[in-house]
Amino acid sequence: MDIQMAVKDLVAYALKTGLIEEADIIWALNTVTLELGITEVTATREDVIAEADSIAFDETEASEDQKVNALGMVSDGTYLENVLAALDDYAVEHGLTGSDSVVYRDLFDTRLMGALTPRPSEVQARFASLYEESPKEATEWYYTFSRDTDYIRRYRVKKDVKWQTHTEYGDLDITINLSKPEKDPKAIAAAGKAKQTGYPKCQLCHECEGYSGRVDYPARENHRIIPIEIQGAEWGFQYSPYVYYNEHCIVLNAAHTPMKIDKAAFLKLFDFVAQFPHYFVGSNADLPIVGGSILAHEHFQGGHYTFAMAKAPVERSFTVPGFEDVEAGIVKWPMSVIRLSGPDTVRLAELADRILTKWRGYTDESAFIFAETEGTPHSTITPIARKVGDQFQLDLVLRNNITTEEHPLGVFHPHAKLHHIKKENIGLIEVMGLAVLPSRLKGEMADLREAILAGKDLRADEALAKHADWVDEFRAKYAAQGVQLTEENLEGILRDEIGIVFMQVLEDAGVYKRTPEGQAAFDRFVATI
Structure with missing residues (x-):
């Protein structure tokens, strides 16, 4: 693609998606060419308008996780992907990037998109205006805006492999994450040599808004944060650039302050849900192993999506003395979940605080529950809040991060048998029933399918050997059912079996097992509340 054509097309895209107005066209053309070191613009205002119209x-009906742009049309980002690729090619060829790799290309094209992204004040004003009409309209616009600016790279997100697996706990969501690019060796080496800086302090800090990035830190010139107030304090609202579900948002404290689960956190969750009643919001736990990847900055994750855990029923109700106005019960879920429901968020938070306090100090050696060992605390909670009709709900997932020689990564963590599929920590998103699996699985499952159909010895293949025992198990299961593994059914079977492994991952992470003994131990804890 000719560079002048690429410049015209990028500005036309910005016009088409509403990032700029017709009055901005000449300015936008000059701004983009300035970034490219070009001193002449051949496209006219009329050329840009004609391209935007074309x-x-x-225009087909959008799925829930696609959404539509302001013009009512679905865009998967392909047009923008092609235009940015041409501009990146030119930048690499003319020495405008440090290297020809995804890291340097991302840094450069984010700068281009940032030049065409409205200022924070404009974005905030538009959001506030829409919010007055409807919180749902405001978030839908902001989600589309975050995609149109390429902050959320739609053309990468759509590469993620997604499906659902039916289990006794409902339909679990499975995702093989392919949207987060891996750094190339040159970028990794350059990051190691780069001057270290403490700015921004982390990727959740407000200082990331408009930040130019570096080889070890993503560029955020096209990033805009919506300021909100949570419990009288300044917070921010944004979307995750690697969306795992519809309108996957992050709610972050304006101050760089550590994660902490307490009564105040419960009230903050409810405050957000009250402002955005169509969203759920939850927090990762505040301890290593059972917590999230960023514990140094207080933040929550939410979105416009209903996970299997939210649909799971309460199977045993109980009443806490002094809290007869709050409905409480144990949820039918592979992890250990207490659900509180009621119209009064203060009362819900007070009972949740009592449960958390009891749990942090609770030990039941017969169930291998230890509050602490050698002064190290082990117990905390993963909370999730939502509004259902006129009632607020708060799910409290009991967590414990104790380790042993047999389970050095955690007793209530995916056990070694399941690491061939999922080894990483079980955070908020997984807790609710969505598996975020490593990108390696896409290639391994394709190779595994071919190897099984060809009758190869999996243990003789270094990359596939780790899956051999698992394949033997489900192969025997289907054989007992009289089902042969064929080219037509094997991909579906592999997906179902991965989903079953994820169910087992959640069962491993549950502190009280789904056995009579485990549930009796759960009831013993409930009796102490």
Whole structure:
């Protein structure tokens, strides 16, 4: 693609998606060419308008996680992907990037998109105006805006492999994450040599808004944060650039302050849900192993999506003395979940605080529950809040991060038998029933399918040997059912079996097992509340 054509097309895309107005066209053309070191613009205002009119996004009905742009059309980002690729090619060829790799290309094209992204004040004003009409309209616009600016790279997100697996606990969501690019060796080496800086302090800090990035830190010139107030304090609202579900948002404290689960956190969750009643919001736990990847900055994750855990029923109700106005019960879920429901969020938070306090200090050696060992605390909670009709709900997932020689990564963590599929920590998203699996699985499952159909010895293949015992198990299961593994059914079977492994992952992470003994131990804890 000719560079002048690419410049015209990028500005036309910005016009088409509403990032700029017709009055901004000449300014936008000059701004983009300045970034490219070009001193002449051949496209005219009329050329840009004509190109914008010719851009044909998909006008078919959008799925829930696609959403539509302001013009009512679905865009998967392909048009923008092609235009940015041409501009990146030119930048690499003319020495405008440090290297020809995804890291350097991302840094450069984010700068281009940042030049065409409205200022924070404009974005905030538009969001506030829409919020007055409807919180749902405001978030839908902001989600589409975050995709149109390429902050959320749609063309990468759509590469993620997704499906659902039916289990006794409901339909679990399975995702093989392919949207987060891996750094190339040159970028890794450059990051090691780069001057270390403490700015921004982390990727959740407000200082990331508009930040130019570096080889070891993503560029955020096209990033805009919506300021909100939570419990009288300044917070921010944004979307995750690697969306795992519809409108996957992050709610972050304006101050760089550590994660902490307490009564105040419960009230903050409810405050957000009250402002955005169509969203759920939850927090990762505040301890290593059972917590999230960023414990140094207080933040929550939410979105417009209903997970299997939210649909799971309460199987045993109980009443806490002094809290007869709050409905409480144990949820039918592979992890150990207490659900509180009621109209009064203060009362819900007070009972949740009592449960948390009891849990942090609770020990039951017969169930291998230890509050602490050698002064190290082990117990905390993963909380999730939502609004259902006129009632608020708070799910409290009991967590414990104790380790042993047999389970050095955690007793209530995916056990070694399951590490061939999932080894990483079980955070908030997994707790609710969505598996975020490593990208390696896409290639391994394709190779595994071919190897099984060809009758190869899996243990003789270094990359596939780790899956051999698992394949033997489900192969025997299907054989007992009289089902042969064929080219037509094997992909579906592999997906179902991965989903079953994820169910077992959640069962491993549950502090009280789904056995009579485990549930009796759960009841013993409930009796102490």
